[in-house]
Structures are given as C-alpha cells and as structure tokens.
Amino acid sequence: MSQNQYTQILVRRLKSVHNLGSEEEAAIHALPLRIMELKAGQDIVREGDRPTRCCIVFDGLTSWYKTTGEGVRQIIAFQTSGDIPDLQSIHLDRLDSSLLTMSKCTVGFIDHDAVRYAASRHPQIASALWRTTLIDAAIFREWVINVGGRKAPARIAHLLCEQVTRMRVVGLVKEDFSCWLPLTQGDLAAATGLSNVHVNRSLQLMRRLGLITFSKSVLTVLDWQGLQDLGDFDPEYLFLVQPGRAGVPVEL
Amino acid sequence: MSQNQYTQILVRRLKSVHNLGSEEEAAIHALPLRIMELKAGQDIVREGDRPTRCCIVFDGLTSWYKTTGEGVRQIIAFQTSGDIPDLQSIHLDRLDSSLLTMSKCTVGFIDHDAVRYAASRHPQIASALWRTTLIDAAIFREWVINVGGRKAPARIAHLLCEQVTRMRVVGLVKEDFSCWLPLTQGDLAAATGLSNVHVNRSLQLMRRLGLITFSKSVLTVLDWQGLQDLGDFDPEYLFLVQPGRAGVPVEL
C-alpha cells in the first residue's frame, strides 16, 4: 500500500467528521506519515508517556485500557481503521491510559508538530480534529452509562452494537452482517466491567436468543433489531453523518 | 456581581488550562455574557436539543445525566464554578445528554458565534477551549473505570475525591477540608451506578472509618489520605497545573 492510500483513509475519516476543501485534503496528504506493523498484545503507548506524535489505526483493533489499584483491567475504548486514538496528546502532554493492540495492526505515526502546523494553517482541519475528539468524548459518556446503568447482557449487546456500527461506517462489515472482531471473552469482560464467566454465559444467552454468532474472532449479527433492543442501543451518540452529507459545516 | 467579575472567573479557569496573553484576556472579557439564576432540579438543556449558546457555571452544581431504556438515571459528570458543561456543543450540534442543576445555580450563556469568533481570532483561546474539552474527556475515561472496575465504597470515595479536588482548585473547599456538596445519596447512587440503599451503607462505612462527614449537603474530609486510598484516587487525570505554572504552552 502506498503512503497515499493510507492518508486517503485519514482524509475519508476526517471528511466524514467535518467538511474539508481540496486544499485541506492536500495538506493531509502531505503529512509526514510513518507506517508500522505491530503484533497483537503490544502496548503502543503507556500511561504516563509523553508522546511527541499521534497514532492512527489503519488496520486491526486497538484499545485504551487502565488498571485499577486492585489490579482490575478496564478497557475504555476501541479503535479501528481511520481512528486516531491519542489525538488528545496534541494538547494533553501526559497520557492517562495505555494503548494496546488487540490484533495484528497497521498503524501510522505523525509528529505532533506536523499536525499542529496543518491545523494552524487550515482552520477546517483544526475543526475536524477537535470534532473528532468531541465525538470520542461522547462515546466515553455512553460507556459510563453502559457500565454504570445496564445489566450484563445489555452491556455486552450495546458494546457489540457500537463496534458493528462503527466498523460498518468504514466498510468492515460484510453483506451477511459479519465482521472480524479480534476480542476474547476476557476482553469483552474488561470492557464491560463483568467477569469472564459471566460474559460467557451472557453470550450463550444471546446465541440462544438467535441474536448473534461469535466464534474465532468472527462476529455475525443474526438479528440486528433484536441486538439493538437488548443493548438499548441508539447510535445518535456516535454523531455519524448520512453518506453524502459531509459533516456539519461549522466554522471556527 | 458585575459582568466583569463573572468573565474574570472564566479567564482564571482558562488560564489554569492554557497560557493566555493580555490580548486574549481582553477578548474573553468582551464576550457577551447573559447571567441567569436557576433553581435546583431544572434542566438547563436536554438530550436532543440543538443549543446555539454555551453555558458556564459560576455558582452551584450541575450534572450531565442520561436515562437508560430501563429508566435508570445515570449521572455522567458534575460541574462547578468555572466549568463550561456544554462547550462541546460548539462542534456537536445535537446534545447527547441532559444538563441539570443540582442546586440553585448562577450560570452564564454565551452565543456559539461569539465563542467561535473569539477562537478564530485568538488561537490561544481556541487551544484553551479544546484543551478544556480534552480534560473533560479524560474525566469521562476515569468514570468508566470507576463504575466499571471498582467496588461500591471505592467508587463513592473516588467520586468524592474528584469533587473535592476540583472544588479545591477554585477555592470552594474550606480550611477544615469541608465543602458544600448539594448531592443526595440518591444522586451519588446515580453517579456511581449503585442503589440508594447501598450508597447509604457505604457512606456509613466511610464514616465509621473516620474518613468523612457528610450531612445536609456539607462534606467534610477527615482523612484525606485514607479517602484517596479507599477510592484508589490519583489526580493525574484531572490535568491540574501547579499554581504559578499556567498550563502547558502548546501552540496550535
């Protein structure tokens, strides 16, 4: 894959978040991007780090996580193709959580300085990036509700709905509503604040209800409406734009 | 209180988040601010609204909340003096949660257009505002961990630690480590994802341990270290700056 094909993924993502002109597109394509392949289970950056560059996910799945004093690992967010996990590090020098590859990943790195320069030259880019971080925050808010207010099966269903929805937007869900989701039941447990065993049992319930199939990292949704109902899922908080309507043209 | 005294609160807050020059200060003082007094228990804005202005809290306590399909109310965040709860609405037109006054409040409103204009003229202000929303996001992340990964007493202790820490920064905690915290046990339950009764019992435990006193909306911390230990609290995620060091001078 050429450099240009990677930046194209970034352009598409940002255009789905905010209007960008051709000038801005060119500026994004001109960003100095370093591509890296990473194995599964690697920390990309760790809590306490002070990175000087941003990470962009092009392929694979990554997650933010943090460990409590009692040693419980809590996953806070997942990122797939097009996501910029640590965009916030442009303005928050110190990382408050760790970023982990959940699978083999292709990621890119861009120096903060380059991002800042592009943003200062192109207010549209700055707006797009800001809006991206605001959507991330909206997702965190929904996660608070998910782990704080829903029962086990609903939590898991909600999480799966979110993943499928976000992956669908970037073309990672097949016609038959199946997608590659490289998460173990233990990972789902860490993301929902449940135990391993209980996730297992809840998944069995969801299978018995005919909602999903999930094995060997392949999730298939058999009953999308049913899954959304179980998970109390309403995608509004993801602030997706209708295809064709390229974001809300808010000017700085 | 004069208009200027209110904008002064805003200036102080933003300067604690990011470097601002005298020019930027002047621009903030020039913002058209409308002050309002609100009673306790009022929705300032609601999920689904498309506000055209930002809200700033000058006095009292407000909260973001959302209600699940099963009717469980989950509080997602609290705001006190100097906080700008719905700053994100500059870029996200639709609100994904509702903002409620937990007490009598003095709030101010500034039109989005005015904020955008100030931000476009003064990159430092734009950076300060962006950084503010990023810190909010860091707090959401910590809340995910809190409700997802900690036991009841730890959750409550962590929440109280956060509130006390944030209020201390803006001078709302007295010498004797007491502060006005207008929350019922039911509110604490909604914020921690616990039941009313269990919050009651956990608070009793914390009192028995000699950590706090909490009655009639007055919280007194008797053992700050003990409370932090119980709550597994580390304030790093709040990105406070040492007094004197006015934020990290990151340029757009």
Place this chain on the structure above:
DNA sequence: CGATTACTTGACCTATGTCAAGGAGCGTGG
C-alpha cells in the same frame, strides 16, 4: 402542622463473581 423528601434499617433476593476443572483449538518444536 401536614406534606414531602431524604435518610436509615432490616429482611430477603438475585445478579454477578469466584473457584476449579475439563475440553477444544492452535502454534511450536522435536
């Protein structure tokens, strides 16, 4: 002073966690 709201307590229930063991799949090295 009655009504309302918040707090407290006890009894009981259940969702979820913990522990432990077995099985299935899979990559690696001999």
Place this chain on the structure above:
DNA sequence: CCACGCTCCTTGACATAGGTCAAGTAATCG
C-alpha cells in the same frame, strides 16, 4: 506428524456484593 503447552472457552458448585422491598424516622418547607 505428533506431542506438548498455550490460551481460550465452557460448565458446575458455591459465595457474595449489591439490589429490592418495606417500614419507620428525621429533617425541611410551604
């Protein structure tokens, strides 16, 4: 190609944190 050793999934028995219900008390307020 087998065998070992992973890691993950599954299941059962049991434990417990926390929820629910219900009633009573205390505080607050018009």
